[in-house]
Amino acid sequence: MNRVITIRQSVMEADEEVARRIRDRMGRDGRLYINIIGSPGSGKTTLLESTIRMAPEFRFAVIEGDIATARDAERIAALGVPSVQINTDGGCHLEAHLVSRALESLPLDTVDILFVENVGNLVCPAEFDIGEDMKVAVSSVPEGADKPLKYPLLFSQAKAVLLTKTDLLPYVPFEMELYQGDLERLNPGVPLLMMEAPSGKGMDAWIALLRMWLKEKRG
């Protein structure tokens, strides 16, 4: 067993080196790079679509990670934003070398904010550094309020948590106090943004966060 761990570790170290190189490059150029992580169907692509529509002040690029299909990259491309689809062919998360290859097809010079939408999964994507500035967790009301405690790695690392589909609160059981309390214990002070997709409620706060983070990045 030890041997397995050692070898896997060296593979992971090589990937960490790739992540470091991506981070250096994005840092030099003052580009903000956000790794979006959430369950299947939590609203990650819809969030990116709304962000693109409602924040014309930024130039975006998007890398989409999925097991199969190019649907999400097509949804983004339909908005006129450069996008690349990575199919992991069974892999449950993105890794830095996959992102590195996808970056070659993007016109990074004309980009302010790069989003990577990771594979829909609350577990493995939280464990891998893909060179991002920060991870953002997307968590939807119908998934239930016990998610922070059940997936503590993601929720403790996230620089912001977006609680989506709050328009469904009247129709599903969701203990908001439990959710907020668990999140605050795991990640004190982390911004929790309530997002109501159909009305666009919550988007202003999210766009203000992006503005602040980009300013910090550019010093």
Add this chain to the structure above:
Amino acid sequence: MNRVITIRQSVMEADEEVARRIRDRMGRDGRLYINIIGSPGSGKTTLLESTIRMAPEFRFAVIEGDIATARDAERIAALGVPSVQINTDGGCHLEAHLVSRALESLPLDTVDILFVENVGNLVCPAEFDIGEDMKVAVSSVPEGADKPLKYPLLFSQAKAVLLTKTDLLPYVPFEMELYQGDLERLNPGVPLLMMEAPSGKGMDAWIALLRMWLKEKRG
């Protein structure tokens, strides 16, 4: 890289041997063993709670898989059903050796149907044989209709697909024809059951399936 794959393969083969032993044992005893797989918050534990309440004709036992917390096993135990919680401590799926150890704490002699609720994840759990008779996919309406095509391995293997939270259909976009068409192409003839949690609609068809499968198992 070849060496990594070889070693990992032998670890996987050892686990397949454990899965085989579990399957033999459950087969000899005429017990039905179902591996429940779905996204975080898709309604897996709620389904098991309703099944236990509404099908007193069967004697159940439940193994719950989660990264962290014992909440789900406690929910099951509160209904008077033997349950064991496996915490994978970061692992994104259950493996046969974990199930094998959990089985030691269950009074299998008095069990007709064993449910294993896998870690909330549509990817990795579909890749691992844990000795079950069948996998059942739980997929909820708010996750959206593109899930079968995005997670083809699970949806093509499942012996039944339960579409949960159909009471939310009026409040979320969900292309039912797309969902049904993709599922039928991936897995022709697979039973698709519509489940409406609050009203219990759909539970009769699910319990009838369990009855049929158990009868087949017992010859």
